Amino acid sequence: MQVQENCTYMTSGAVMPFCKGCGHSNILKKLNEALGELKLDPKDVCLVTDIGCIGLTDALFDKVHTVHTTHGRSTGFATGIAVADKVLAEKRLKTIVLIGDGGSMIGLLHIVNAALMNVDLTVIVANNFLFGMTGGQQSSLTPEHFITQTTPFGNMNPSLDICGIAEASKAGFIARAVASDKDLSGLMAKAIQHSGFSIVEILELCTEHATKRNDLKGSMLAKMAEAEGHKLGILRNDVERREFSVKYAADVQSHLKEMKPPRFIEPIEGHKLKMPVGFIISGSAGERVQSSAGMLCQAALRCGLEVTQKNDNPVTQGSGFSLSEVIISPEEINYTGVSEADFVVVVSETGMKELKAQDIYQRISDKTVFIVDESIELDEVSSKVIKLPLRKMCGGDKASLGALDYVIRNYSLFDHEIFIKLLEKKFGEYSKIFRGEYYLDLV
Amino acid sequence: MQSLRKKVALRSGNQMTAEGAIQAGCKFFAGYPITPASGIYKGMIDMLPLNGGIAISSPDEISALTYCVGASMRGFKAMTATSGPGWALMIETLQYALITETPVVIAVVQRLGPSTGGATQGGQGDIMITEFATSGGYTIPVLYPTNAKECFELTLKAFDWSEKYRTPVVLLTDKEIGMTTESVNYAGLYELSSAERKNIRNSDADIKKWKMYGFDSPDMITKFANVGGEVKVTATGSAHNAMGYLKKNDKETIATLLHLEEKILAHKDEMVEVKKELQDGADTLVISFGITARTLKDAVKLAREGGRKVSSLIIYSMFPIPEREIILSCDNCTRIVVAEENISGQYRKLIEPLFAGKEVVGVNKIGSMITTMEIAERIV
Structure with a gap:
């Protein structure tokens, strides 16, 4: 048990809750010193702690x-x-x-994404190579051959290089240290001061679980890391990369005028x-079926109708x-499906196939009017069927639009001029929108 | 031609949810793409910066909600949007928001489940998983609109409740409401507002007795302390005392946990949003919500045209369950019909105990919207 006194940020007289010899006590003491070195107003500091022994910091x-917070989500x-x-x-x-x-x-993607975004925060990874609080189970940062509660014959996997991950994630400040390092507070202060994402991995002993099962002393931590290929010291200190909010101001906020x-x-x-x-209205993807239907809706809306x-x-x-x-309606529309169609527009074979799959013949009546491309074979129906050279005259991408134009023009649903205006706004002069005009006069 | 002097637009429910959030003063949005909820994400990316906020992309749904909760802790109204598979991932953080009493709004746009289910198919199968997502079974307030305009209105309401009662609130919708575009009359929408957060300050008269999670009475909602504000924050997702320190099983800690539920129940009567259409002499009451409530209207109209006497109840405030309104609505009815697009009648099972001695029948299906006839057939 250690007692911390005369602290600026720590609770005065705080009793460390950690086991004897646990590295956490020293890490927190050094963190307190680091905050002191930076002379930060305590109200300007937020410690976000994870689950596990290090989470007892609050x-x-x-x-x-x-x-x-919750495990890994800190x-x-x-x-x-x-x-x-x-x-x-x-x-x-x-x-x-x-x-x-x-x-x-468990929270790796949060670390990776914070680094990619270059958010101004510091992640301190207290690495004692295992899950201490729950009984000393193997973690992904446990070294190969290390004995833990759940790897009684030694860990089969190599340990994850968390600093390497940070490096690949373009973190600006990356360091690895040992808990007993003399200048740990200075290193932490550098990380905290860094504008943008910083990470410090600190190697330490879990005296309850790690040292009892492995031949391990604090003096061996540095060598152990190097044996795993994990270097120590400041591994990157890139001050050029812009912190998230700076980038956001330049890349997004500068475009506010273009937002409508x-x-x-x-x-x-x-x-x-x-x-x-x-x-x-049914057709093939990429042939503007839904956007043409949208234009029908826009025009109907302009004419004072309710639409879905x-x-x-x-x-x-x-x-x-x-x-x-x-559905276009003079009154509020409740059920948004078309259970008995007034008009069925089919502009491609794919569209026809889907309609059959959706029981189209159960959703029509004598009053239904089919507007179909001339290439499409329909079953015998009692409804009126109008075959038009839609694809030939309008092109695949405007076949639905041509069919809808035909309907609006010939069935006086609402003011055709309003629809024409919308078409012209998008495609230019009405008479030139479709390849041929003559079909438009067919009734 | 004469102008109708209306301000209208063609909007999807998702767009209106985004616009409602902005009207509510939402300043932070984090999103992850998922059909059928992506429209809210896109709406916020396009509009939020223009309204003094920020909308960002997250690498998964867990991140999306943690970002929002963090931003809310910093003092800003925050929202995310998802569908069933993403909601499953967010439940961990939802519980964190609940226990830390952090306001946040989550729009859950339902699709066909289970698992990946049907991305472009609707459904109303997430009622149970939305409400009963917490260990301990705490009440998560849930609002469920039936059309695009109500998406706007109830998103404001969701923020209102979230701030007033310091709780996560779910705006539940579905693919058919979220992605269907329809005519929206904007009359009155921009006059709506939602509650602002009550923050604690050092100059407040009650600062001396203020505690992070303190309360004097069941209905009390303590003032919020922003991370980075002048009053120190001690927040935790672990069981804690009123000061916010992790404690095990002492009296104050248990009381603080109980208060999470008590505060909602104490305000239950202010959280009732329903639409009743009762008919004198009706022996049948039809109940529904969301997309199916629209069909209910057509079915009731059809039944009445056929001479049937029938009452209807549309429920917007799904949770807390508006028990009193439900009981009052069924008055002399002997038959209750509950229509919902899921297999087992999730909401019906929850409200069935309110109808002792009455016949309760469900209209249920999956894969496509319940039709007018399917409801009308049950109004016998």
Whole structure:
């Protein structure tokens, strides 16, 4: 048991809860010194602690903000704190994560992503090569051949080089040290001071589990690391890489003028519908089926109608079928599916196949009008079927649009001029949108 | 031609959720792509920076929610959005938000499960996993809109509850609400607001007796201390005393745990959002929520046209369960129909005990929306 006195950041008279000889006591003492060296206002420091013995830190630091988190997630929470502080608040905080070797692996992607983002936080990995709190089980940072509770014949795996991972993740400041290093506080201070992501791995002894099972002394830690190919000292100190909020200001916030707020429409009285009209529009992915249905909706909306557009496609977005169910109605629309279609538009074989899979023949009546490309074979139906050279005259990508234009033009659902205006805004002069005009006059 | 003098737009539920969050003062969003919730993520990326906030990408759903909780601890309203598979990953951090009493809003846009299920298919199968996601079974407030406009309104409500009661709140929607675009009339939407966080300051009269997780009465919600603020934060996901220090089983720690539930129950009556349409002499009550509640409206209309007397209840505040409103709605009805797009009638099973002596039937299916006829057939 060690008693810390005259501390700035630590609880005065704090009793270390760790086992005799455990490296954690020294790491925390040095962390306190590091904060002192940097002369940080305690209210500008946040310790984010992980699960495990190192997570018992909170009660020991009663002058600074402490956030004790779930296992491995500490760096994730710290990322949120640090990003919010730097981008949305006063940029005052120094956020320091205290995590063990076990936590650093279960939470590895949080560390990797914080490093990639270059968030201003410091991760201190207290590496005692095993899960101490739960009985000394093997972790991913346990060296090869090391004896733990769960590797009684020696660890079969080599240990993870957490600093190497940090390096590959473009971390700006990376260091590896031993808990007994004389200048550990200076090293931690450098890491904390670094603007952007920093990580310090500190090798230490678990006197309850590691030294009892292995021939291990504090003086051997450095050699052990080197035998695993893990170098000691400051491994990288890159001050050129921009910290996240600096990059964000340059790369995103500078573009605010290009961002557009939501736009609205002031509808007109442009229809005489008394009943809802339901469309099923089906074709192939990549042929603008859903966006054409969207233009139908936009036009109907402009004419004062209520609309719903329910899309369907396979999980892939650029292949297979593409389908829209559209309802335009003078009244509120509840059920958004088209259970009895007024118009069925089919512009490709793929679209027809999907419609059959979706029981299309159960969803039509005598009043239904089919608008289909001339190439498509339909089963015999009592509905009206209009075959048009849609693909030939409009191209695959405008076949749905051509069909919808045909419907709006010939069935007086709403003001055709409004639809034309929308088309022209997107594609230029109406008469030149489709390859041929003559089909438009067919009824 | 005459203008109708309305401000309308074609919007998806997901877009309206994003817009509602911005209206609520959300300043932080972290997202991970998942169909059918990605529209919220994209909406926030496109709009949040313009409204003084930041939207970032995360490497997984666990990170997304931890980033949000961290940002909320720093003092900013935060939200993320996901669907079933991502929700499964977020449950760990949801519990952390609950025990640390950190406000955060999570939009869960349901799709067909289990597991990866059907990414582009709807479903209402995540009611149980949304509500009963905590060890200990604490009440997670859940709001469930039925259309795009309500996505806006109830996202504001979700932030409101989250801040008022210092709790994570789930905005539950589904693929059909989230991804279907529809006409939205904006009248009144920009007049809505949601509660601002009450922060503790050194100059406050109650600073001396203030504790991180303190309370004098079951209904008390203690003021929030921001990480980096002038009052020291001691937050922990472990069982803790009122000061926020890890303790095992002492009286104060157990009381602090109990308070997590008591504070919600104490405010239960303020957390009721339902729409009743009761008919005199009705013997059947039809209950639904979300996308199926829209179909319910058509089915009830059809049944009434056929001469049936039928009452309906749409539930928006799924949890805490609005028990009183449900009981009042079924008044003289002898038959209760609960329609939901899942196999086992998840919500029906939860509310069934409220209908002692009455016949309770479910309308259930998976794979596609419940149709008007499927509900109407059960109104016999």
